[in-house]
Amino acid sequence: MLTWSLGFLILMVKLGAVLLFLLLAAAYLVWLERKFLARLQVRYGPNRAGKYGLLQPIADMIKMLTKEDTIPEGADRVIFLLAPAVVTVTALLMFAVIPFGGDLSFLGKRIPMVIADLNIGLLFVFALSSLGVYGIALGGWASNSKYSLLGGIRGAAQMISYELSLGLSLVPVVMLAGSFSLVDIVRAQEAYPFILVQPLAFVIFVISAMAESKRIPFDLPEAENELGAGYHTEYSGIRFGLFFLGEYVNMQVLGALVAVLFLGGWSGPFLSGPAWFCIKILVVALVMIWIRGTLPRLRYDQLMALGWKVLIPLALVNIVVTGAVILI
Amino acid sequence: MTLYTCLFYVLAVAIVTTTGIAITQRNLVHAVIYLVFSFFGSALLFYLLGAPLLAALEVIVYAGAIMVLFLFIIMMVKMESIEERMPPLGQWLPAVLCGILYLALGAVVVYTAPGSEFPLQTAMATPVELGKYLFQRHWLSIEIVSLLLLVAIIGALHLGKRKETGGTEEP
Numbered sequence: 001m002l003t004w005s006l007g008f009l010i011l012m013v014k015l016g017a018v019l020l021f022l023l024l025a026a027a028y029l030v031w032l033e034r035k036f037l038a039r040l041q042v043r044y045g046p047n048r049a050g051k052y053g054l055l056q057p058i059a060d061m062i063k064m065l066t067k068e069d070t071i072p073e074g075a076d077r078v079i080f081l082l083a084p085a086v087v088t089v090t091a092l093l094m095f096a097v098i099p100f101g102g103d104l105s106f107l108g109k110r111i112p113m114v115i116a117d118l119n120i121g122l123l124f125v126f127a128l129s130s131l132g133v134y135g136i137a138l139g140g141w142a143s144n145s146k147y148s149l150l151g152g153i154r155g156a157a158q159m160i161s162y163e164l165s166l167g168l169s170l171v172p173v174v175m176l177a178g179s180f181s182l183v184d185i186v187r188a189q190e191a192y193p194f195i196l197v198q199p200l201a202f203v204i205f206v207i208s209a210m211a212e213s214k215r216i217p218f219d220l221p222e223a224e225n226e227l228g229a230g231y232h233t234e235y236s237g238i239r240f241g242l243f244f245l246g247e248y249v250n251m252q253v254l255g256a257l258v259a260v261l262f263l264g265g266w267s268g269p270f271l272s273g274p275a276w277f278c279i280k281i282l283v284v285a286l287v288m289i290w291i292r293g294t295l296p297r298l299r300y301d302q303l304m305a306l307g308w309k310v311l312i313p314l315a316l317v318n319i320v321v322t323g324a325v326i327l328i
Numbered sequence: 329m330t331l332y333t334c335l336f337y338v339l340a341v342a343i344v345t346t347t348g349i350a351i352t353q354r355n356l357v358h359a360v361i362y363l364v365f366s367f368f369g370s371a372l373l374f375y376l377l378g379a380p381l382l383a384a385l386e387v388i389v390y391a392g393a394i395m396v397l398f399l400f401i402i403m404m405v406k407m408e409s410i411e412e413r414m415p416p417l418g419q420w421l422p423a424v425l426c427g428i429l430y431l432a433l434g435a436v437v438v439y440t441a442p443g444s445e446f447p448l449q450t451a452m453a454t455p456v457e458l459g460k461y462l463f464q465r466h467w468l469s470i471e472i473v474s475l476l477l478l479v480a481i482i483g484a485l486h487l488g489k490r491k492e493t494g495g496t497e498e499p
Binding site for chain 1: 357361364380381383384385387388391392393396397399400403404454455456
């Protein structure tokens with residue numbers, strides 16, 4: 001009974017710590033993005049609230065929490081109210097299988113630095129990311145506005161298309177590691193990170209993951225100058241905040257996945273595991289912001305052509321080549 | 329009754345209810361959402377039976393991909409409310425016949441081999457073992473099924489392709 005309650009306590013502590021970290025990091029990722037983007041565009045960025053605008057995320061949060069929560073006339077109430085939660089919850093849950101450090105010893109017990117080491121970990125992530133589509137599509141549909149509907153439809157089409165290349169690009173990684181478990185995948189990279197042997201898979205994964213998280217240059221579902229704000233045009237207050245939070249948590253999950261699958265996860269010299277893990281996430285996030293500051297938005301046909309005619313065939317070729325190399 | 333049995337019945341009731349609502353619901357988007365819940369319930373059932381891989385695949389393929397496509401089509405083709413009418417007799421007869429056949433087969437299967445003595449051994453295996461089992465023992469049927477899917481894709485491509493004469497270039 002004591003072991004059981006201790007295990008439960010440890011699990012709760014881990015859950016709380018991860019949740020707190022994710023939410024705080026999401027808030028400051030917004031700050032970082034605004035600051036870095038401003039620098040890329042020769043502006044100052046937020047610099048009024050606190051030193052270097054460091055209190056800006058808190059001010060934004062208070063604003064979102066206190067704003068009126070409006071529901072448009074003719075909206076499908078229940079779906080409209082629940083859709084933002086779907087986006088955030090699926091993004092947060094993905095972190096359950098991501099390992100953020102090596103095993104820790106505490107009171108003679110081995111504590112793995114992951115919430116749940118499933119032997120289908122990678123598939124769990126895919127399952128959640130494919131469920132996240134519903135938040136976008138249904139949120140857009142339930143708003144009863146043509147811009148939102150268009151955004152929702154675009155989001156559904158885009159995410160379905162890029163999910164394929166996302167999944168296919170990771171098949172070689174699973175083949176090399178011989179396991180779906182993210183912990184095992186990190187362990188398999190002790191000698192060298194997979195980015196060295198799978199550069200093509202890395203590129204395909206990063207491109208499709210950016211499309212999955214709907215960031216510039218793949219932000220067609222919310223394309224401001226065509227659709228207002230796309231699927232979240234009609235949302236206000238904290239429900240808009242949840243969409244926003246979902247996007248930034250998604251960005252962290254993406255960074256974490258890139259780190260775990262291609263950059264050797266928590267391993268690195270001198271620093272502790274979680275520190276290396278955070279650094280790797282931060283680097284991926286900064287590169288994504290950099291890409292956002294550099295590239296214009298794709299056209300819809302370019303988006304579809306890139307996904308279906310370039311990334312998916314390349315990923316398939318990569319699988320065949322990797323398989324052949326492993327066999328030889 | 330153990331905890332697992334309780335969970336099983338809760339899930340089973342949830343699956344049957346959501347499927348029933350999905351069939352009878354007039355609002356198509358709501359029907360899709362109920363069907364997603366139903367697939368999600370089936371995935372949990374697989375998990376309960378000790379087959380996490382099948383559970384994950386059920387969510388990825390059915391709840392995640394196929395139902396999103398359904399939703400996509402429903403949202404693209406803005407359907408006006410369907411008028412209430414019964415389907416013609418020509419459609420009823422095959423449906424009833426198939427239903428009776430299915431029920432009879434199901435009853436025969438349940439009575440001759442309830443299957444309670446066979447645990448789902450392959451399903452309970454790890455992904456590695458399931459993959460080996462599938463691709464070592466049943467590789468031919470997998471190839472046949474994938475060929476069938478390829479034929480379906482080519483057929484869909486042929487049907488969806490616009491005729492050369494007239495029509496604009498952009499799809």
